[in-house]
Amino acid sequence: xxxxxxxxxxxxxxxxxxxxxxxxxxxxxxxxxxxxxxxIASIVNTDExxxxxxxxxxxxxxxxxxxxxxxxxxxxxxxxxxxxxxxWTICVDGISWEKRFDYIWDxxxxxxxxxxxxxxxxxxxYGMVVNDTIWDSLYENISGTILSNQGASAAVVQVTPxxxxxxxxxxxxxxxxxxxxxxxxxxxxxxxxxxxxSKGKQIASSIRKNRVDYSIIKNxxxxxxxxxxxxxPEFINNNNSVIAPVRQNGKWFLFKDDMPLWDKSYExxxxxxxxxxxxxxxxxxxxxxxxxxxxxxxxxxxxHFDTMISNLFYSDNGDSxxxxxxxxxxxxxxxxxxxxxxxxxxxxxxxxxxNNEILATRMEKDGRFYLVVNGKVYKDHFDRIFEPAISPxxxxxxLKAVKNGIYSxxxxxxxxxx
Numbered sequence: 001x002x003x004x005x006x007x008x009x010x011x012x013x014x015x016x017x018x019x020x021x022x023x024x025x026x027x028x029x030x031x032x033x034x035x036x037x038x039x040i041a042s043i044v045n046t047d048e049x050x051x052x053x054x055x056x057x058x059x060x061x062x063x064x065x066x067x068x069x070x071x072x073x074x075x076x077x078x079x080x081x082x083x084x085x086x087x088w089t090i091c092v093d094g095i096s097w098e099k100r101f102d103y104i105w106d107x108x109x110x111x112x113x114x115x116x117x118x119x120x121x122x123x124x125x126y127g128m129v130v131n132d133t134i135w136d137s138l139y140e141n142i143s144g145t146i147l148s149n150q151g152a153s154a155a156v157v158q159v160t161p162x163x164x165x166x167x168x169x170x171x172x173x174x175x176x177x178x179x180x181x182x183x184x185x186x187x188x189x190x191x192x193x194x195x196x197x198s199k200g201k202q203i204a205s206s207i208r209k210n211r212v213d214y215s216i217i218k219n220x221x222x223x224x225x226x227x228x229x230x231x232x233p234e235f236i237n238n239n240n241s242v243i244a245p246v247r248q249n250g251k252w253f254l255f256k257d258d259m260p261l262w263d264k265s266y267e268x269x270x271x272x273x274x275x276x277x278x279x280x281x282x283x284x285x286x287x288x289x290x291x292x293x294x295x296x297x298x299x300x301x302x303x304h305f306d307t308m309i310s311n312l313f314y315s316d317n318g319d320s321x322x323x324x325x326x327x328x329x330x331x332x333x334x335x336x337x338x339x340x341x342x343x344x345x346x347x348x349x350x351x352x353x354x355n356n357e358i359l360a361t362r363m364e365k366d367g368r369f370y371l372v373v374n375g376k377v378y379k380d381h382f383d384r385i386f387e388p389a390i391s392p393x394x395x396x397x398x399l400k401a402v403k404n405g406i407y408s409x410x411x412x413x414x415x416x417x418x
Contacts, residue, residue, distance in 0.1 A: 004392045007036045012411055016040055016056055019405025025054070033386040034072040037400045037409040041078055043067045053080055053094070060094035067091075069105070075113035081105070090118060090129070097132040104129070108147045115151030127181060128153045135181025144192055148200030154179045156191045156205075171210065177217075179203055186220060193232035197239035204233040204242045216258075218242045223258040231270040236278025245269040245283065254283065254298075262298040269295070271311070275318035282321055284309045294323055294337070301337040315352040322359070324349050333361065333375070340375035351387065353394040358414070360388040360397055371399055373417045 008014075018040060021028050025044040033040050041055035051067040052059045055078060066083040073079055073092075082091045087100035090107070101120040108117045117130040125138035128145055130153050141158035148154075160174040173187040177194065190208035197203070204218040213226040216233050225246075233244035236256075243256045251265035254272075261281075268286040282296040291304045294312060307326040314321055323334045324347060331347035333340045342363065350361035350372075360373045362385040369385040371378040382401035389398040397417055399410040 073113035150200035
């Protein structure tokens with residue numbers, strides 16, 4: 001991401017009229033806004049089978065037959081999947097990649113935006129493309145594509161052909177993990193939840209050995225124990241160890257390197273959150289049907305939610321453990337076991353200040369959209385709102401929203417929102 005210190009934190013308000021786009025184009029897709037709030041863009045339809053991208057009121061030079069999956073990259077560039085002459089590629093800031101494919105999907109990028117990748121189909125085979133370079137080897141099937149923070153690519157691929165109804169062939173294992181296009185020699189019935197280590201050098205995943213046995217594999221080393229199921233593994237201890245939620249004897253446990261890590265078991269345990277290389281480990285758990293909570297280092301919160309917990313993560317300094325939850329029909333935020341009690345119809349994950357004192361998010365309630373800071377709802381409402389940002393000095397909020405056909409970029413001081 002571009003350095004936040006370089007963003008404009010002084011101009012109180014900038015506006016871009018976007019209602020007029022409706023008169024210029026046949027129709028307009030959902031708008032997207034850059035991280036710094038300086039740009040707003042949409043895929044627009046200009047005529048029958050003619051699409052373009054409009055950014056801050058200006059369209060790109062090239063017209064496409066199809067376009068989808070528009071997104072701003074962390075470095076401010078704008079990427080989209082496009083098709084012309086029945087060939088697909090990626091277009092970034094109006095410049096299309098040279099490689100062409102029969103189809104392309106699952107657009108991804110690294111946290112700094114320097115690597116862009118996607119899943120592709122070419123001549124009936126499947127693989128990945130990263131920064132306009134396609135894998136050397138393509139496969140009969142692909143799923144679960146991921147990028148490491150350093151730009152390495154991986155996916156689950158089918159390495160053995162399978163005829164219709166070939167149950168015996170399927171049971172022998174037809175899927176493997178391909179890293180940068182090179183498939184591992186091990187194959188299994190199913191593979192899912194791939195996970196790179198912090199350096200993008202090692203990879204782990206959940207696997208299905210046979211009809212009833214599941215386990216975890218780290219690189220080419222398979223855990224010896226069999227389980228009834230398993231969820232996504234994560235690397236800890238300087239990438240030397242792997243932890244994963246596993247089901248055993250009808251209960252869920254957290255295991256580390258094939259051995260129990262936590263003493264307690266649960267009805268469900270998944271979506272791990274990590275801090276300090278595994279010294280703090282949290283997970284979404286259920287200790288009874290319809291009762292969801294968070295467990296941190298084998299100690300559960302006293303707070304429960306009856307519907308779901310959609311996400312769980314630590315603040316950068318690890319002082320706050322944050323969950324986005326749904327309870328009694330409404331969405332809420334819980335921090336370190338305490339709820340905001342804002343009862344939203346829809347809610348997004350919050351952003352957290354570097355000093356851990358400010359949490360800002362956006363919510364929808366009764367058809368209107370609002371900014372929420374530390375559980376307090378900002379007075380103004382909007383027709384649409386985008387992810388807020390917090391200044392490097394932790395004293396200002398960047399509000400990005402649309403109201404009455406005008407996109408506004410506002411800088412709010414904390415005394416206005418708290």
